[in-house]
Amino acid sequence: MEPVRILVVEDERKLGDLLARGLREEGHAADVATEGEQALWMAQAAPFDAIVLDVMLPGIDGFETCRRLREDGITTPILVLTARDSLPDRIAGLDGGADDYVAKPFEIAELLARLRALARRGEVRRSPSLEVGTLRIDPATRKVWRGETEVEVSSKGFALLEVFMRNPDVVLDRLELLEGAWDNSYENRSNVIAVHIHQLRDKIDRPFGLASIETMRGIGYRLRSDDGK
Numbered sequence: 376m377e378p379v380r381i382l383v384v385e386d387e388r389k390l391g392d393l394l395a396r397g398l399r400e401e402g403h404a405a406d407v408a409t410e411g412e413q414a415l416w417m418a419q420a421a422p423f424d425a426i427v428l429d430v431m432l433p434g435i436d437g438f439e440t441c442r443r444l445r446e447d448g449i450t451t452p453i454l455v456l457t458a459r460d461s462l463p464d465r466i467a468g469l470d471g472g473a474d475d476y477v478a479k480p481f482e483i484a485e486l487l488a489r490l491r492a493l494a495r496r497g498e499v500r501r502s503p504s505l506e507v508g509t510l511r512i513d514p515a516t517r518k519v520w521r522g523e524t525e526v527e528v529s530s531k532g533f534a535l536l537e538v539f540m541r542n543p544d545v546v547l548d549r550l551e552l553l554e555g556a557w558d559n560s561y562e563n564r565s566n567v568i569a570v571h572i573h574q575l576r577d578k579i580d581r582p583f584g585l586a587s588i589e590t591m592r593g594i595g596y597r598l599r600s601d602d603g604k
Contacts, residue, residue, distance in 0.1 A: 378402050378403055378404070378530055379403050379404070379424035379425065379490075379494045380403065380404040380405070380406070380421070380422070380423050380424055380534075381398055381403055381404070381405050381406075381423060381424060381425050381426070381427060381490065382405075382406050382407075382408060382414065382417060382418060382423045382425075382426045382427070382451075383395050383398075383405055383406065383407045383408070383427045384407075384408045384409075384411070384413075384414040384426065384427065384428045384429055384432065384437070384440065385407065385408075385409065385427070385429045385456070386409045386410065386429060386431070386432050386433055387429075388407075388409060391407040391409065392407065394407075394427065394483075394486075395407050397483050397487075398487075398490075401487060406421075406423075409432075409433075410432060410433055410434050410435075411432045411434055411435035411436065411437065411439065411440035411443075412434055412435060414426070414428070414440055414444075415440065415443055415444065415447065418444055418447075418449050418451065419447065419449070420554060421538075421554055422451075422514075422537060422538075422541070423451050424451070424452075424493075424494045425451060425452045425453075425454065425490050425493045425494050426444070426451050426452070426453045426454070427454050427456055427486070427490070428440060428441060428453050428454065428455050428456060428473070429455075429456050429457060430455060430456070430457035431457060431458070437455060437457065438467050438471050439471075441453055441455065441471040441472050441473050442471045442472060444472065445471070445472035452474045452475075452493035452494070453472065453473045453474055453475075453493075454473070454474065454475045454476070454477060454486075454489055454490065454493055455473040455475070455476045455477070456477050456479065456481070456486075457476075457478065457479060458478065458479040474493055475489050475492075475493060477489060505537070505540040505541065506540075507539075507540050507543045507587075507598055507600050508587060508599070508600050508601060508602040509521055509522045509583075509602055510540070510579060510587065510598075510602070512533070512536060512537060512540055514537060517530070517533050519533065519536065519578075519579065521579050521582075521583050521585075522583070524583075526578050526579055527578070528574075528575065528578050528579070529571075529574065531567075531571055532571050532574055532575050532578070535552060535568070535571050535572070535575065536575060536579070538551075538552055539588070539596075539597075539598035540598065542598070543598055543599075543600045544597060544598070544599060544600050545597060546591050546594055546595050546596070546597045547595050547596060547597065548594060548595035549568045549595060551595070552568050552595070552596070553567070553568060568596075572588055572590075572596060575588060576588055580603065585602045585603050585604065586599075586603035587599050587602045587603040588603075589603060
């Protein structure tokens with residue numbers, strides 16, 4: 376399973392942190408939300424490959440959260456996680472837009488296997504490519520092209536570039552880029568963004584005589600749709 380980013384929605388903080396830690400140990404990025412309302416805005420703010428959604432949540436429950444995610448146009452695969460394993464509950468989850476259902480207690484190996492299947496399904500759902508100027512990326516295969524030339528970037532660099540590509544000509548600050556490209560375990564005072572932007576420029580801009588990634592001093596960065604010409 377290629378590294379993916381997963382949103383864990385679980386109000387039992389200990390269990391949520393345990394799931395996130397297990398996913399990170401497998402090399403994936405994981406964010407944790409403790410309420411349905413929080414999950415709704417997080418799913419809109421950043422691209423996730425899968426969502427693990429508990430049913431018993433404070434405020435709006437998991438079934439309602441799932442329904443609202445689908446109404447908001449979120450097509451990310453959703454795995455419902457709950458202790459309520461009756462047939463009506465399973466039907467309610469699937470009818471609400473969930474893709475799979477796992478009952479508590481569960482084995483982490485089974486959860487990871489199901490997430491692998493969902494992540495593969497999510498790749499099929501994604502738009503085949505994103506284009507900004509002469510820059511093009513394929514989120515499913517994680518390939519990048521400048522014009523007709525394929526460019527190799529790191530997995531972290533690709534995650535950052537995808538955030539830029541989904542927000543062309545928009546100035547994004549460092550925190551927005553961190554939250555969009557990686558999980559919340561990153562220290563927001565880190566210089567990781569500056570390092571990866573420098574590496575991206577070496578791959579997609581400088582060899583082509585372009586300056587599409589623009590530094591807005593004191594504010595953040597933006598990807599110019601005119602290639603920085």
